Amino acid sequence: MKTTSWLLVPFIVVLAGCQETASSVADLNSPLPVNVAPVTGETWYQPPVGVTWQWQLLVPDGSSLNDSYDVAIYDVDLFDTSEATIQQMNVSDGRKVICYFSAGSYENWRDDEASFSGNELGNTLDGWPDERWLDIRSSNVHRIMQERLDLARDKGCDGVEPDNMDGYLNDPGFNFTAGDQLAYNRFIANEAHKRGLSVGLKNDLDQVEALVDYFDFAVNEQCFEYDECGLLEPFIDAGKPVLNAEYPADDWLDDANAIDQLCNQAGTLQFSTLVLPLDLDDSSRHSCLSEG
Structure with a gap:
């Protein structure tokens, strides 16, 4: 999920401060160490790479995961994909299965949503009204x-692909710092x-250099659109792939020149780039990689 952090106005800052006061009673008895070493x-x-x-x-209603x-x-998705489906793809089809879950946000439809405390729930995510930032401390x-x-x-x-690992760059409603985020992301990787x-490290481009030794790959959204791809090169330099998705306008797939330009750039960087719909529902797909 791609979020933005540049629209901060004074009343939001005040609101965030109020939520931080409310969250001060949250269970923060086990602060995470920042300088923990990677698990080996x-x-x-x-x-x-590649x-x-x-x-x-x-998966739209009435259909099934397209495993073709x-x-x-x-x-x-970790919760919505059955163990039988994962086993089929993994064992019978010989594929590796990465399971998505949100590590930084509360989703009100998940099986374990009642496990969270109210004072751990912050602001709503921009563009995702059913999600709220979590107090990662x-x-x-x-x-x-x-x-x-x-x-x-x-x-x-x-x-696993833990999502929303960059709350400190957004407006979470809590005053946690870049150091708190770094400690949390290292905790998730080591666990x-x-x-x-x-x-995989999802987005959080500002901390790539501090996290590349802890993660096995990167998952990125729209680094070409936002001119951020250079920040992911430490993964390639470390022999670890960058799984990149771009979400263009609906008519973009009809523009052969635009596709060629994007895929040439992705090839130069050795990124595994897909052009996908924002809903990630398999309604369209273009791969810049040779498949089959």
Whole structure:
């Protein structure tokens, strides 16, 4: 999910301060260390640069996940994808399955939504009215995310894509810092690795250099559109892929020159770039990679 951080007006700042006061009673008894070392010694999937992939998080009513693409990785929703489907793709089809969940936001439709406390819920995410930012300093939030990683492991996921890992750059309604975010993101990565799960860094471009040693790949939205792709090069330099998605206008796929230009840029950077609908519902798709 791509969010923006540049529209901050005074009354929002005041509101954020009020929410921070309300959140001061949250369970913050287990602050996360920033300078923790990356987990080593475990075995987990480490995808190569240039890996092929498909990203479908939404399955329209009356249909099923489209598993017909000849790709190495499928990125699917952790909660909505059944263990049987994951096992089919993983064992029978020989694909790796990355499981998506939000690590930085509360979603009011998830199975574990009642596990969160009200004082851990911040502002609504821009463009996503059913989601609210989480107080990532809360030990209860940490516990819930550990349980989600347990679920990913138990379902047979090869890795995870934790989303909304950049709340500090937005307007979360809490005064947590870049250091708090760095500590939390390292915590999520290390907890994934402890469970034998590969883990991808979602967006959070400003902290790439501090996090590249902790994550196995990057998942990015619209770095070409926002001219941010250079910030992801440390992943490629480390031999780790960048899974990039662009969300163009509806008629963009009819523009062969625009497609060629984008794919040439992606090829130069060695990014695994897809052109997808914002809903990630498989209603359209263009891959800049050779598949099959």
